[in-house]
Amino acid sequence: MNLDILTALDGFFWFLATLALLVILQRFLHREIQVFFLLLTRRPGLTQALFALLFLPGVFLHEASHFLAAKLLGVRTGRVSLIPRPLPDGKLQLGFVETARGGLLKDALIGAAPLFTGGLLVAFIAVDRLDLQFLWELFRNGQFDLFQQALVLLPSVRDFWLWFYLAFTVSSMMLPSASDRSAWPGVGMAVGVLLGVTLLAGGGTWLLERLAPPVNAFMQGVAMLFGLCAMIHALLVLPFFLLHRLLAAVTRMDAG
Numbered sequence: 001m002n003l004d005i006l007t008a009l010d011g012f013f014w015f016l017a018t019l020a021l022l023v024i025l026q027r028f029l030h031r032e033i034q035v036f037f038l039l040l041t042r043r044p045g046l047t048q049a050l051f052a053l054l055f056l057p058g059v060f061l062h063e064a065s066h067f068l069a070a071k072l073l074g075v076r077t078g079r080v081s082l083i084p085r086p087l088p089d090g091k092l093q094l095g096f097v098e099t100a101r102g103g104l105l106k107d108a109l110i111g112a113a114p115l116f117t118g119g120l121l122v123a124f125i126a127v128d129r130l131d132l133q134f135l136w137e138l139f140r141n142g143q144f145d146l147f148q149q150a151l152v153l154l155p156s157v158r159d160f161w162l163w164f165y166l167a168f169t170v171s172s173m174m175l176p177s178a179s180d181r182s183a184w185p186g187v188g189m190a191v192g193v194l195l196g197v198t199l200l201a202g203g204g205t206w207l208l209e210r211l212a213p214p215v216n217a218f219m220q221g222v223a224m225l226f227g228l229c230a231m232i233h234a235l236l237v238l239p240f241f242l243l244h245r246l247l248a249a250v251t252r253m254d255a256g
Helices: 003-008 010-041 044-054 056-072 104-129 132-140 144-156 160-173 184-200 204-251
Strands: 077-081 096-099
Touching: 010 044, 010 160, 010 204, 044 056, 056 077, 056 096, 056 104, 056 160, 104 132, 104 160, 104 184, 104 204, 132 144, 132 204, 144 160, 160 204
Parallel strands: none
Antiparallel strands: 077 096
């Protein structure tokens, strides 16, 4: 792979890196929060209820996005729930919307709806209300002294805790679940076949010159969004980890 191709696809690599970081931080933070609630209450049912209540704004937007996308695309909907329930695999389902099959493309769009709506809201909060893109650029450029100074001043932003809470809950719930992604492999395969045919027909240069720049710019934007979401989660990892360890030491109990 030559330098031109690497440059044309740098947004894609940033996208993969920030997505992986967000998923890792999200899973670790969710576990720490659940363990903290469990050690605090010592009641699994109450732990699930508190966890669901904490993320209620994000869950509501996630399920509302599925519901509205289905209605806009003319796909029938069934039951809607925001009540948490444990699944057979041990995971906790915080909500669901039943939808009929609408075809590959419609199902893929309905599944991706929370990512679009959640991403727009988080981008608005991060950029317009909290100015987090400035922090992200300082961190990405290795300006850690300035990053630390800006981080200390962040809570002085008007209504900081409200905006931060909304950005956290929405960004933590906006990633599509496994069932939301069920139609994506089919769409990805169709796009892959189309790209393959274009390359075989000699359209590689056209793709690199005409299609790659806007796609790469879009991926850079998504990567920055995921980076901001990862930053929000990273700011909460240490506090909840320390609370977990403190409660474990006080109660002399822990949840493996």
